[in-house]
Amino acid sequence: MDDTITKFSLWTYIKRNSGMYVILAIFYFGRNLAQTAASIFKGNALTALTQHNLNGFMIDTGLNLLSWGFFLIFFFCSSRYSAVIIKAVDNSIRNALAHIIGRQEYEDFNKHTEADYVSWFTNDINQINQDGFFSLEQTFSSALLGIIASVILFSYHPLLFVTTLVFAVVMILFPRLFKKKLEQLSQKQSRQNEVLTSKITDVLEGFVNLLTLGQQKLLNKIVLAASDKTGQARVNYITEMSFSNALINLISVSAQTILTVESGYLAFHNQIPIGAILIVGSMSGNVFGSLTEISIDLTSIRAVQPIFDKYNKLANTQEKTGDKNVAPLTQQIAFSDLSFSYPNSDRPILMNVAGSIKRGERVAIVGPSGCGKSTLVKLIGGLLTGYQGSLTWDNDEYSELNFSSLHKQIAYIDQSAYIFDGSLRYNITLDRETTDKEVNAAITRAGLEEFVADSANGLDTVLKHAGNNISGGQKQRIALARQLLNNPQVILADEITSAIDEKDGQKIEQSLLDLDNITLVYISHHLRPEIKKQFDQVIELG
Ligand SMILES: Nc1ncnc2c1ncn2[C@@H]1O[C@H](COP(=O)(O)OP(=O)(O)OP(=O)(O)O)[C@@H](O)[C@H]1O
Structure with a gap:
C-alpha cells in the first residue's frame, strides 16, 4: 500500500482500510443485533408470565441467555479486530508523517x-x-x-x-x-x-x-x-x-x-x-x-x-529549491557579492563576500567566531536558501539547483557527528546497499581501521545512543566514513575537530587532507601552521 499520500484526515484512512472496516461493521452488527434480541426475549418472558405461560417464560429466558452468549462472542471479535485496524492505520499515518x-x-x-x-x-x-x-x-x-x-x-x-x-x-x-x-x-x-x-x-x-x-x-x-x-x-x-x-x-x-x-x-x-x-x-x-x-x-x-x-x-509546504539536477563539479563553486541574513532577522551575516573554490582544491575558511563561516558553508552545501548576489555550482546559480541532487555530490560534516543507536556497521552504512569492500575502503580513508580492529565485535560492535561509549575523535571518524561511503566529490567540514583533543584533531585533519580526488572546504577557528601550508587557498571572513 502506498502510505505516502499526504492528505491527512480520518476519511483518508477509513477509505484506505475499507475492507477491514467492512469486517468490523459485520462484527458490530452481530453484537448489536444480539443485544437487541436479548432485550426483546426478556420483555416477551415478562409478557408470557403475565399470561401465566410458564413454558413460554422459560423458553424466552433461555433465548435471552443465548443472545447474550452471541453478544459476548461478537464483543470479543469486534474489540480485537478494532485493535488490529488501529495498528494498520497507525502504521500508515506514522509512515506518511x-x-x-x-x-x-x-x-x-x-x-x-x-x-x-x-x-x-x-x-x-x-x-x-x-x-x-x-x-x-x-x-x-x-x-x-x-x-x-x-x-x-x-x-x-x-x-x-x-x-x-x-x-x-x-x-x-x-x-x-x-x-x-x-x-x-x-x-x-x-x-x-x-x-x-x-x-x-x-x-x-x-x-x-x-x-x-x-x-x-x-x-x-x-x-x-x-x-x-x-x-x-x-x-x-x-x-x-x-x-x-x-x-x-x-x-x-x-x-x-x-x-x-x-x-x-x-x-x-x-x-x-x-x-x-x-x-x-x-x-x-x-x-x-x-x-x-x-x-x-x-x-x-x-x-x-x-x-x-x-x-x-x-x-503542502512548497519546495524552495529549483529543479535543475546537479552534475559532478567540473570547474568551480564561485560566489560574488554574496550576502545573507537569516529569516526573521535584518542583521546581515554575510555582506558582499566573493571567492571561488576550484575542483580538487583544498580550501580553508577562517575568521573570528560568529563571522559567518558556517553560514557560508551551509549555503554551499544547500542547507540554507535565500541569499542575495551570486553563488554558482559550475555555471549554475544555486537558486536554480535541485538540492536533493546537490546533496548527493557533497558531504557535509560538522562537529556534532551524530551516532545512531546501532552497530558500527549500521552507523557507517545507514542502511545503504553496499559491499564489505566499499565499507572497508571508507573505513581506511577515514582512518578508522585501528578503532574497528580494537573493538570487541569489529563492525558489529554496538554503539550506545548518541555515541556515549566512544570518544569525540572516534565519532568524527565514523561520521567521515559514513560520508565517504557515498564517494562525494566535495567535502564540507565545519569545525570538525573543535571538540576533540589536539593530537587526535590533527590526525583527523591529516586524514582529510590526504584524501584523493576531493574538493575540500575546511572551516577552522585556528589553523595550525603545519596544516595551513597544505591548503591551496585560505579564505578569510570577518
Ligand atoms: N539559524 C540562525 N538564525 C539566526 N541567526 C543565526 C542562525 N545561525 C547562526 N546565526 C547567527 O549568524 C552568525 C554567524 O554564525 P555562524 O555559525 O555562521 O558563524 P561562525 O563564523 O561559523 O561561528 P563559529 O566560529 O563560532 O562557529 C552568528 O552571529 C549567529 O548568531
Whole structure:
C-alpha cells in the first residue's frame, strides 16, 4: 500500500482500510443485533408470565441467555479486530508523517524541534486513535443499535417512533454549538503536548550539566511546570466537553421519560402488551443512549481534524529549491557579492563576500567566531536558501539547483557527528546497499581501521545512543566514513575537530587532507601552521 499520500484526515484512512472496516461493521452488527434480541426475549418472558405461560417464560429466558452468549462472542471479535485496524492505520499515518518530515529541506525541518516531531508521532497519534478512530467506531456501533431499536419501536406503535425521531434530530444538531470552541481547545492541547515533550527532552539532554552542578532539582521544576500546563490544557478541553455532554444527557433522559409515559399510556389502553413497556424502555434507552454516544463522539471526532491539518500544512509546504539536477563539479563553486541574513532577522551575516573554490582544491575558511563561516558553508552545501548576489555550482546559480541532487555530490560534516543507536556497521552504512569492500575502503580513508580492529565485535560492535561509549575523535571518524561511503566529490567540514583533543584533531585533519580526488572546504577557528601550508587557498571572513 502506498502510505505516502499526504492528505491527512480520518476519511483518508477509513477509505484506505475499507475492507477491514467492512469486517468490523459485520462484527458490530452481530453484537448489536444480539443485544437487541436479548432485550426483546426478556420483555416477551415478562409478557408470557403475565399470561401465566410458564413454558413460554422459560423458553424466552433461555433465548435471552443465548443472545447474550452471541453478544459476548461478537464483543470479543469486534474489540480485537478494532485493535488490529488501529495498528494498520497507525502504521500508515506514522509512515506518511515520516515521509513528509523526511522530504523537508534543512531550514524547514528546523522550524520544529525534534521533540515536537516526537509528540506528533506519539501524543498526537494517541489522540487521533482515541478521539478519532475509536469514537468513529463507537458512532457507527451506536448508530446501528439506534436504528435497530427505532425499527422495533415503530413495530410497537408509530407514536413511539415519531417522538424518538423528533428528539433524535435535536440531539444530532446540538453538538454543533460546541464545535468551534472544542476544536480550539484540542489544538491547544496538542501544542501543550509538544511543549511537554520538548521541555523534558531538553532538560534530559542537558542532564550531565545538572548533575555536575548539583542542580538536579531543576529537572523536577521543569517537568512539573510543563506537566501542569499540559494537564491544564486537558482539563480545559474536558471541561468544555463535559458541559456539552451533560446537556446532551439531559435531552436524552427527558426523551426516555416521555417515551416511558407514552408506552405506559398505550399499555393502559391495551394497545401494546405489558411486557412491551419493558421492551420500549430498553429500546428507547438504546436509541437515546446511542444518540448521546454519537453526539459526544462526533464532538471528539471534529476536534481531531486540527491535528491532521497541522500535518497537511507540512505536507503542502512548497519546495524552495529549483529543479535543475546537479552534475559532478567540473570547474568551480564561485560566489560574488554574496550576502545573507537569516529569516526573521535584518542583521546581515554575510555582506558582499566573493571567492571561488576550484575542483580538487583544498580550501580553508577562517575568521573570528560568529563571522559567518558556517553560514557560508551551509549555503554551499544547500542547507540554507535565500541569499542575495551570486553563488554558482559550475555555471549554475544555486537558486536554480535541485538540492536533493546537490546533496548527493557533497558531504557535509560538522562537529556534532551524530551516532545512531546501532552497530558500527549500521552507523557507517545507514542502511545503504553496499559491499564489505566499499565499507572497508571508507573505513581506511577515514582512518578508522585501528578503532574497528580494537573493538570487541569489529563492525558489529554496538554503539550506545548518541555515541556515549566512544570518544569525540572516534565519532568524527565514523561520521567521515559514513560520508565517504557515498564517494562525494566535495567535502564540507565545519569545525570538525573543535571538540576533540589536539593530537587526535590533527590526525583527523591529516586524514582529510590526504584524501584523493576531493574538493575540500575546511572551516577552522585556528589553523595550525603545519596544516595551513597544505591548503591551496585560505579564505578569510570577518
Ligand atoms: N539559524 C540562525 N538564525 C539566526 N541567526 C543565526 C542562525 N545561525 C547562526 N546565526 C547567527 O549568524 C552568525 C554567524 O554564525 P555562524 O555559525 O555562521 O558563524 P561562525 O563564523 O561559523 O561561528 P563559529 O566560529 O563560532 O562557529 C552568528 O552571529 C549567529 O548568531
